[in-house]
Amino acid sequence: MNCDQLLLHPRVSAALRRVQLKSVQDVVCASAPDLQRLTGLSNSDVQQLITAAAAACRRHPPITAQQLQHGVSGVRLGCPVLDRLLRGGLPVGGITELAGESGTGKTQVGLQLSLSVQYPAEHGGLGAGALYVCTEDSFPIKRLHQLIGEQVCLRSDVPADLVNSLRFSDHVYIEHAADLDSLQVCLTRRARLLLARGLVRLIVVDSVAALFRAEFQADDWLERNRRLLTFSSTLHHLSQEFSTPVLCINQVTDVFSQSHNSMGPSSSTVSPALGLAWANQVMVRLMMRRLQGTVIRGEQSSALRRLEVVFAPHLARDGQDTAVWREGLRGVESWTSNRK
Numbered sequence: 001m002n003c004d005q006l007l008l009h010p011r012v013s014a015a016l017r018r019v020q021l022k023s024v025q026d027v028v029c030a031s032a033p034d035l036q037r038l039t040g041l042s043n044s045d046v047q048q049l050i051t052a053a054a055a056a057c058r059r060h061p062p063i064t065a066q067q068l069q070h071g072v073s074g075v076r077l078g079c080p081v082l083d084r085l086l087r088g089g090l091p092v093g094g095i096t097e098l099a100g101e102s103g104t105g106k107t108q109v110g111l112q113l114s115l116s117v118q119y120p121a122e123h124g125g126l127g128a129g130a131l132y133v134c135t136e137d138s139f140p141i142k143r144l145h146q147l148i149g150e151q152v153c154l155r156s157d158v159p160a161d162l163v164n165s166l167r168f169s170d171h172v173y174i175e176h177a178a179d180l181d182s183l184q185v186c187l188t189r190r191a192r193l194l195l196a197r198g199l200v201r202l203i204v205v206d207s208v209a210a211l212f213r214a215e216f217q218a219d220d221w222l223e224r225n226r227r228l229l230t231f232s233s234t235l236h237h238l239s240q241e242f243s244t245p246v247l248c249i250n251q252v253t254d255v256f257s258q259s260h261n262s263m264g265p266s267s268s269t270v271s272p273a274l275g276l277a278w279a280n281q282v283m284v285r286l287m288m289r290r291l292q293g294t295v296i297r298g299e300q301s302s303a304l305r306r307l308e309v310v311f312a313p314h315l316a317r318d319g320q321d322t323a324v325w326r327e328g329l330r331g332v333e334s335w336t337s338n339r340k
């Protein structure tokens, strides 16, 4: 088995998940004896693992100081609090993953970015449309129209004339991919064409996990990982070639803690689906979690959520409480809302 196969092997990725090594960067930073102790792998397997992890890290060159100075951001969310957390927004030239449980607001973020990208650069956009690829549900067209109608409220930083002059719905290109083959065709043909014509500067895939989960059984891990790498490498090429941010929405899986005993139930937490094979391909990993509590603003109320940075080359591990309002996702600051 070669290094990459070892890193992608389900037993190895499960062992690494168990010990809370969530990314290849974590593997590279851990010492060999620690890895051996934590995963139960032999010394030679651990050495191979470190080599594979280091190679995977090199595939994501770090963000340079010059890029940071001139702004790594590509598309802002349009909420100053969240844009501060993300140091400007979604970066170009890599894949940003947003994972979270159902109903936490991942699709809201995808829709919001599909509108934000249409603003000119001075207002945090890229002056072009978005390609929105749905793999699970039908596209939430009513919600998109509501978000468009509420743009003046969300983007109070932008002159209302400019907001009203943008024909948002003409520039959100929707594709449905019911299986992996059509997803690949959509990216290699449709996405490439739209990007090459300058019509699109954002790709949203909602969601990545659905198709890979549906088409492969546990035994097909090698084929599944091969297809996963083909998919992510297509996204990387498009993202690099056209300086385009890519947002991949992902589901989560339960991870059961080892520390349970016969006296009580085992505790579980969630982690993004598709394991290390996918985590290696992601430059920025964000998680949306549901919190206890409700936020009230006027006659609207929203369940409290938290947007967290799990890893990113240019961001600290941090998080921000958020709420979903009619105009979209916004950060919650303690002095702006009442919590219950």
Ligand SMILES: Nc1ncnc2c1ncn2[C@@H]1O[C@H](COP(=O)(O)OP(=O)(O)OP(=O)(O)O)[C@@H](O)[C@H]1O
Residues within 6 Å of the ligand: 100, 101, 102, 103, 104, 105, 106, 107, 108, 109, 143, 146, 302, 303, 324, 325, 326
């Ligand atoms: N018009 C609206 N006004 C306020 N909140 C809304 C509105 N529409 C949706 N929401 C909130 O967003 C939540 C759904 O968000 P979304 O569909 O983005 O979740 P998701 O994480 O993508 O879920 P799934 O994985 O099931 O697709 C709803 O539960 C609701 O709280």
